[in-house]
Amino acid sequence: MRKGVVFAGAAVVLAACMAAGLMVGAAGLPLKGVLLALADRLPFVSAHSGLTPLETGVLFELRLPRVLLGAMVGGLLAVAGAGYQGVFRNPLADPYLLGAAAGAGLTVTLVIVAVGDGAAVPLAAFCGAAGGVLLAYGLGHTATRGGGTATLVLAGVAVTSFLTAIQTFLQQLKVEELQRVYAWILGDVGGGWEQVAMCAPYAVVAAAILLLHGRLLDVLSVGDDEASALGVRAGRVRLVVLVAASLATAAAVSAGGLIGFVGVVVPHAVRRLAGGSYRVVLPLSLLAGGAFLVTADLIARTVLAPAELPIGVVTAFVGAPFFVTILRATRKVET
């Protein structure tokens, strides 16, 4: 019963954030006009929005893809973070701690420096993110047989440092490309319909797989031995969730660049509100992550208007202090 209320509340918050994202900007759009214009696009519905052609263009070509991409990227990062946390039994596990971000950063820098062509960026980010996580996973797995939780996170940190070092080297080699690399690394969700279309299929597949593993992640939370004693192949479940979470990360990173802290802040806030069961944490993170990033993007593009702040700056500004709070709370539980 209470679960239903929480889900409905999260959906309402997401809808409200998306509506605000559509209305606010250099050209303010009225709520009624926006809703009518959206309704008009539905099949069998005809409504007169009262928006000028210019406003309609802003709504459908700029704001709508931006809000959709923001919601998708935020939801993916948050649900991937929750998935990683379940796999590693570590509330601090996050797409960025596990080598995904650094991997993508490296491959994208490589593409920008070597090819100079923007079209290959999404694919490069995708390969880099997946490669980074696999590298961290492989390293953590071989370092200790079976792969302890701490080892895997430490391996992620090592992989991140190593890949970032190469990336920085490449970037300094070609100073003229510095600004493009930085713009991508700091992230933005203004990629338009093309990015939305590219991201959507991965988003649907990855999110569906993750959401369907909520019960098994709850079983894993009692430890590998006991999960095995309960008849669950712990290693296999982990691998499936790990691949799905990496797919979600890669999709989010290739469409939105490197946006930190969403994957750790959102699932943690969700746990505080609705308890620790992954059956609740995963779907709620998807909704709340979307709302969080749409709001962050709204702040990023209005606070210094007409200039735009990179969205990663906004999420880090909110996320870093939050991260420290979680760290302190975790330490208290452990001691």
Place this chain on the structure above:
Amino acid sequence: MTVEITDVGVDLGGRPVLRGVTATAREGRWLAVIGPNGAGKSTLLKAVMGLLPHTGLITVGGRPVRDLAPRDRARVLAYAPQSPLLPPDMTVHEYALLGRTPYIPYWGRESARDTETARAVLDRLDLTGLAARPLERLSGGERQRVVLARALTQQAPVLLLDEPTTALDLGHQQQVLELVDRLRRDDGLTVVSTLHDLTLAAQYADDLLLMSGGTAVAAGGPGEVLTEDLVTRHFGARVSIGAGPAGRPVVHLRRPTG
């Protein structure tokens, strides 16, 4: 269901931890595995549970454990580790419900019957009042009963308990062991447990298996295994062993004199 352990060996990290262990836990009886620290007691339990690869043969109800699919294995063997990991914000009912995992398909969810089974077990262990409480807010004794509840929800005929009385005071030790014994008799369960307290082991178990240095050094009834000679030799302790209630031995530590 009878558990038969025949010439079992386990290597951990290339080091032999168990060698040539043979023992039997007969249907409906309680086998206590005793021995000094590092004797391989927990390792033996994990091998029986199928958590560690082993040489030799372990059968449950005549079927080799290593041939059982994980879910089938979890329907005949329930296991409670020495220090179970209790997710702090999981409720007692949710935790007990995990015991139904072997009956739920990979993509499935609990049926009404699973929920009912968990509820009935909590009721039986007087835990109904705690059903909605998060695990982090339980006392040591409550915690042990909750872990037992999860194992019972599995409805497996064999219960493997690794040191079920660790970190419990005298009263709670007795309470937990009495509970296990009652469940064993009521449901005809086979119980295999490690126990570090020799007197408790002698009080509750039908059969004892004394392990030392990774091998089984003695097996039989409490009176046969708990002799001053064997305990002195394998525990390095000076003890005197007296006769307790129902002819079960009681082990006293004796301080060296002079």
